[in-house]
Amino acid sequence: MMEKERFSAVRKDENGNIQMFKTSFGRELSYPEAIQEVDQERIEGVSVIREKDGETYIRSNPDNRKDNNLDGLPIF
DSSP states (O other): OOOOBOEEEEEEOTTSOEEEEEETTSOEEEHHHHHHHHHTTOBOSEEEEEOTTSOEEEEEOOOSOSTTOGGGSOBO
């Protein structure tokens, strides 16, 4: 079985919102690309959340750790 990727770093806009992700395999994904990859179960440790108002975002799976929260990942 092939090892799944994880998000290892993020790029944020001037407001601090995540715009891009870097994976453990070194790939750089835009937010829409990252949503697609998570939906296809290629990225582990995160989930895609779809709100009733149409908002879609990526969230770390709850595990009582702070060091792997998306906002806490290194900037690239």
